[in-house]
Amino acid sequence: MDPLASIKITFFQECEEQLAELETGLLTMKDGETDPETVNAVFRAVHSIKGGAGAFSLTELVRFAHVFETVLDEMRAGRLAPDGRILDVMLRAADVLADLVRAARDGGTVDEDRCQALIAELGALTGVQEAAVDDGFLDLDFAPITVSVDVGEEPEPAAAAGLEMAEGAPAAEKLVVAFRPRAALYAKANEPAVLLRELASLGRAEITLDASSLPQLDELEPEAAYLHWVATVETDDEAAIREVFDFVEGDCELSIARVPDDCEPVAARQPPVDEAETAGELDIKALIARATGGATQTAAAAQAAPAAQVISLRDHPARAPDMSARKEDGHAVAAASPTIRVDLERVDRLIDLVGELVINQAMLAQRVLESGLARSSGIAVGLDDLELLTREIQDSVMAIRAQPVKSVFQRMPRLVREVAHATGKQVRLVVEGEGTEVDKTVIERLTDPITHMIRNAIDHGLEPPERRIEVGKPAEGVVRLSALHRSGRIVIEVADDGGGINRTRVRQIAVDKGLISPDANLSDEETDNLIFMPGFSTAETISDISGRGVGMDVVRRSIQALGGRISIASRPGQGSTFTLSLPLTLAVLDGMVVSVGGQTFVLPITTVMETLQPKPTEVRRLEGSVPLLLVRDRYVPILDVGHRLGYRAGPIEPTEGVVLLVEGEDGRSAALLVESILGQRQVVIKSLEANYQRVPGIAAATILGDGRVALILDVDAVISGPTSEPALAETRLLAAG
Amino acid sequence: MQAATESQAETLKLRSVLDLTAAAPLKAEFGALRGRPVRVDASDVDRLGALCLQVLMSAHSTWTSDGVPFSLGGTSPGFEEGLDTLGASFLLFSIPRE
Numbered sequence A: 001m002d003p004l005a006s007i008k009i010t011f012f013q014e015c016e017e018q019l020a021e022l023e024t025g026l027l028t029m030k031d032g033e034t035d036p037e038t039v040n041a042v043f044r045a046v047h048s049i050k051g052g053a054g055a056f057s058l059t060e061l062v063r064f065a066h067v068f069e070t071v072l073d074e075m076r077a078g079r080l081a082p083d084g085r086i087l088d089v090m091l092r093a094a095d096v097l098a099d100l101v102r103a104a105r106d107g108g109t110v111d112e113d114r115c116q117a118l119i120a121e122l123g124a125l126t127g128v129q130e131a132a133v134d135d136g137f138l139d140l141d142f143a144p145i146t147v148s149v150d151v152g153e154e155p156e157p158a159a160a161a162g163l164e165m166a167e168g169a170p171a172a173e174k175l176v177v178a179f180r181p182r183a184a185l186y187a188k189a190n191e192p193a194v195l196l197r198e199l200a201s202l203g204r205a206e207i208t209l210d211a212s213s214l215p216q217l218d219e220l221e222p223e224a225a226y227l228h229w230v231a232t233v234e235t236d237d238e239a240a241i242r243e244v245f246d247f248v249e250g251d252c253e254l255s256i257a258r259v260p261d262d263c264e265p266v267a268a269r270q271p272p273v274d275e276a277e278t279a280g281e282l283d284i285k286a287l288i289a290r291a292t293g294g295a296t297q298t299a300a301a302a303q304a305a306p307a308a309q310v311i312s313l314r315d316h317p318a319r320a321p322d323m324s325a326r327k328e329d330g331h332a333v334a335a336a337s338p339t340i341r342v343d344l345e346r347v348d349r350l351i352d353l354v355g356e357l358v359i360n361q362a363m364l365a366q367r368v369l370e371s372g373l374a375r376s377s378g379i380a381v382g383l384d385d386l387e388l389l390t391r392e393i394q395d396s397v398m399a400i401r402a403q404p405v406k407s408v409f410q411r412m413p414r415l416v417r418e419v420a421h422a423t424g425k426q427v428r429l430v431v432e433g434e435g436t437e438v439d440k441t442v443i444e445r446l447t448d449p450i451t452h453m454i455r456n457a458i459d460h461g462l463e464p465p466e467r468r469i470e471v472g473k474p475a476e477g478v479v480r481l482s483a484l485h486r487s488g489r490i491v492i493e494v495a496d497d498g499g500g501i502n503r504t505r506v507r508q509i510a511v512d513k514g515l516i517s518p519d520a521n522l523s524d525e526e527t528d529n530l531i532f533m534p535g536f537s538t539a540e541t542i543s544d545i546s547g548r549g550v551g552m553d554v555v556r557r558s559i560q561a562l563g564g565r566i567s568i569a570s571r572p573g574q575g576s577t578f579t580l581s582l583p584l585t586l587a588v589l590d591g592m593v594v595s596v597g598g599q600t601f602v603l604p605i606t607t608v609m610e611t612l613q614p615k616p617t618e619v620r621r622l623e624g625s626v627p628l629l630l631v632r633d634r635y636v637p638i639l640d641v642g643h644r645l646g647y648r649a650g651p652i653e654p655t656e657g658v659v660l661l662v663e664g665e666d667g668r669s670a671a672l673l674v675e676s677i678l679g680q681r682q683v684v685i686k687s688l689e690a691n692y693q694r695v696p697g698i699a700a701a702t703i704l705g706d707g708r709v710a711l712i713l714d715v716d717a718v719i720s721g722p723t724s725e726p727a728l729a730e731t732r733l734l735a736a737g
Numbered sequence B: 001m002q003a004a005t006e007s008q009a010e011t012l013k014l015r016s017v018l019d020l021t022a023a024a025p026l027k028a029e030f031g032a033l034r035g036r037p038v039r040v041d042a043s044d045v046d047r048l049g050a051l052c053l054q055v056l057m058s059a060h061s062t063w064t065s066d067g068v069p070f071s072l073g074g075t076s077p078g079f080e081e082g083l084d085t086l087g088a089s090f091l092l093f094s095i096p097r098e
Helices: A003-030 A036-055 A059-076 A084-106 A112-126 A135-139 A183-187 A192-200 A238-244 A246-251 A276-280 A284-291 A305-315 A320-328 A344-370 A378-401 A412-423 A447-461 A465-470 A503-512 A524-532 A552-561 A715-719 A726-736 B020-032 B050-066 B077-085
Strands: A174-181 A205-210 A228-233 A252-259 A296-298 A402-404 A426-432 A437-439 A476-486 A489-496 A565-571 A575-583 A588-596 A599-604 A608-612 A628-631 A634-640 A658-663 A669-674 A676-684 A698-703 A709-713 B009-013 B038-042 B070-075
Touching (some): A003 A036, A036 A059, A059 A084, A059 A112, A084 A412, A174 A183, A174 A192, A174 A238, A192 A228, A192 A238, A192 B077, A344 A676, A412 A426, A447 A489, A503 A524, A552 A565, A588 A709, A676 A698, B020 B050, B038 B050, B050 B070
Parallel strands (some): A634 A669, B038 B070
Antiparallel strands (some): A174 A228, A174 A252, A205 A296, A402 A437, A588 A599, A608 A658, A628 A634, A658 A669, A698 A709
C-alpha cells in the first residue's frame, strides 16, 4: 500500500477514537461533571484531530476544528461556563466534526449550511467569527520541503515544514534546512550523503528523511530523485550551510529558515495543556515519518542514538519526537501505556493457529490415552501441563481481540439525537454495561442491528410528547441500551418506555399482507414476533428513520448469522424490550461432549447447569406434553435431543439416558435427554454455514481429538417450540394437582 | 549478487560501494528476485549512497506489499553509517533481521 495512504488510514482510525472520546466527554459534561480533566480531554480530542487534519491539508476539517477548539479553550480557561445550552451546541458541533472526518475519509460532502451554522454558533460563544480563524492552520504540510518561519511576527500556527513557534519562547540559534535534490544532482555525480555529512559537521543536526514520494520497485527509475530531507542544525551560520550546497544550488530545491530552539512539531504544540494531557496526542508528522520510511535522528550521534530513537518511535509513535526534548528540559513525562496497532488479519491468523494447536493437543492427548499409558506416567502429566498451557495461550490470544461494546454504544447518542430531531420526539438514551467485552468480530457486526433497533424504538416505540403527557408519562421518552454477560453470551437489550407493540395493528398488517391467515390463533409472543417476518413494516409511510421498510427481519437474519437470537418482550402502554443474545466469540467454546443417536454432539458448557440420570419417580407424563422431570420441586420438560433432531425415529425412555439441565437465553430451562456423556473439553468452532450450510438446531461444528467432526448444538433452538414451553408445562402440572 | 537458497530465502549480497552507478544494477538484482523471499546481506558495504538507498527502500516496500519475506542479514559499520547519515537508521529496525 502507498505509505501515505497507509498513514492516512491510521489517522482516520485515531480520529474515530478521538471522536468517541469527544462525545463521551461532552455527555459527561452535560451530566454535570465539568472538572478540568474532562474539559481537557474534550479539548485534546478536537486539538488532535485538527493537528492531524492539518498534516493532510484537510482544510474544511481544520477550519471547523479550530473554531470548535477555540470555544473549548475558553472553557478550559474558565471564561466560558459549560451550561446545557452551550453543551448542546458542542454536541452538535461534535456531530459535524464527525461528518467532516468521515467525508474526508470516504469522500462526499457534508451539509455546508449546517457546518456554517455551527461555525457561527460556536463563534458567537466566544465572540470569534470565522474570519478571524487563522488560515495559517491550513498551511500545514507533512512534507518537509520548504520552510517559512518568521520569528518577528505573531506566533504563526504553522509553517510548511511542520514546525511552529512555541508561545513566548526565547529565540535560539537553529536553522532548518529543507533539501530536495533533483535528478540532475545525481546526474552530475553529486551525492546527498556527502552533503548531509558536511551539514552535520556544522553543528548538532537532526535529519529527517522523507520517502513519501518513493514508488514501488517496478516504477522506480534508478537515477531519479525521490528522497528529500529536512535537517535541523544547531548553528547560526547560514552562509556555511549555503556553502555546503554551493555546487548543487541549481540542481536542488533548498530553503533555510531560522527558528528558535524549542520549536516543536505541529502536533506536539500544546497550549496550556500539561504533560500528562498530551499523552494521547496524534503526531501525524511522526507517523508519516515512520510509515513512509522517514525518521528523525541525530546525525552527530552516529552510533547508539538512532537505535533508541527508532525503538521509541515504534513504541510511542505519537510521542517520540518531543519526549526527549522535554526530558532534557527536566519536565516529568507521563508514562503512557505502550500500545501497538496490529492488523486484525494477523490476530485472526494467530487465533486460527491457536485453534489448530488446541485441536492437535486434543488429538495427541487422545492418542496417548488410547496407547494405554498410565495417567501418572510422565507423558500423561506432561500432556496435562501442555493442555493448561494451551488453554492459557488461547485465553490470552482471545483477549487480544476482545473489546468493550463501548465502541458501538458510543455511536448511539448521536443517532438518538438525530432520530429524535427528525421525529419531533424527546428522547433520553440511557447506556449501561458499555464496558462489557466481546470478540471484535462480533462487535463489528453489532452496529447495524443496534442502530436499527434504536431507530425503531424511537420511531415506532416511543409516543409523541403530547401523547405521552396525555397518558401520564413524562414528555421525554427513555431508550435504554444495555449489555451484559449471561450464560457465556453477551446479551444486549434495547428497551423503550413507549406504548408497546400494538398487537391488533400488527396482526391486521400481517393478515393484510398475507403473512398469516385471518383465523390464525396466535399468542401475544407469536404476534409480537410477526414483526420479524420478511417484508413486514408497521410504518404507515416508509420513513428514512426506520430504514425504508428493510425491517426487523434483516436485523434478525444478521443476528442469526452470528449465531445469535433476538427476542421481544412487550407490555402494552409500558414499552418494549428487544433482546439480542450473541456468542462472546466465534472462535472457541467449552463444550460437553455427548452421544446422541450414535453421533457425537457438543453442548456449550455455559448452557449446562446440571447433569443427572433420571429416576422413574422423578419423571411425570402428561397427555399432549413431553415428559417432565422433577428437579428440586420444579418441573422441567424433558426433550429427547436425538428424537427432536431426527436421529432417532422415536424417543428413548428418560431413565435410559442422561439429562442435561440447560438454560436458554431467555431464562427458560429444559432437560435435554442424551444417551451418554462422553466428556468435557474445549473445542474450536468451525462454521457449518461457511463449510456446508445452515442446519436447524445446530450452531456449528468442531473437530474432536480423534479427528471426527462433531456438531455443536444450538441449545436455544432445540428447546424452543410449543412442546417445550416450561411455563405451560408447569402450569398444566400445577393445574392437574 | 550471490543468490543462494538459505532457509528458503535468496541472499542478495550488496556490493561494497553502493554509489550512484550501483543503483541501476541493484534495482535489476532485486527485480530478478521479485516474488521470492529475500535476505539482504550488507556485511561488506563500505559506502551507501542515496540512489541505492532509494532502491533498497523501494524493494523493501514492494516485498512487503507483495507479502513476501524481506529480511536484513549482516550489516557493516559502513552500511550503518550510511543509513545514519541519510536519516534512515530506522531501516535497521523496520526490516526484519536474521
